[in-house]
Amino acid sequence: MEKPEFETYKRPNGHDEFDEWLQQLPIKDRAKLLQVITDTQDQGLLVAQRMTWVKKIASAKNLYELRSKVSSNIQRALYFHVKGPKYVITHGFTKKTQKHHPLKLNMRLNYELNGRIVKMKINDILTRELKDPKFAEAYHADKEKSASALALYHTREEVGLTQADLAERANVPQSTIARIERGDNVTFDKLAEIAHAMGKTIKIEFTQ
Helix, strand or coil: CCCCEEEEEECCCCCCHHHHHHHHCCHHHHHHHHHHHHHHHHHCHHHHHHCCCEEECCCCCCCEEEEEEECCEEEEEEEEEEECCEEEEEEEEECCCCCCCCHHHHHHHHHHCCCCCEEEEHHHHHHHHCCCHHHHHHHHHHHHHHHHHHHHHHHHHHCCCCHHHHHHHHCCCHHHHHHHHCCCCCCHHHHHHHHHHCCCCCCCCCCC
């Protein structure tokens, strides 16, 4: 399966609804959502589905959401598949604060996009945002948490264990494994215990 390439688009009136919404988010929420999007690009949709970063909208054809959470702030970015590895994010919303689900709007956008799209790659948005030191700090912190989550997920899959299997071996609740794989904070000692339960050790590297 090809790895996805996410883009946003600008309407004929000049508005990029997703990017405009993104810039209004608090820095930590913005950083977390862009971490989820870039990790989805890097890891592919299958891993993203298993990590619960993406989900299909059950009531619509070719409509999906990217999902992020910081504390009690839940952000969603809606997207659809265009062709090959190309996916377009139409806009985002904060769950629980927006009473209506923007489903009908996205279905209409899907129809209207034919030949009238001015695109901006998510990687270009990230490059712009990383010029802000506070954003860069938050983004890299989220990437580090995500790296731990992905390392645990891939190693667990490699040794053929379910979350329940690993939890039993490590003598921890399954919810602990699930939280780490979601990117929640975890101590080094706890991660080391879980690694040992899989017959693995943790290797630490310092990089720039």
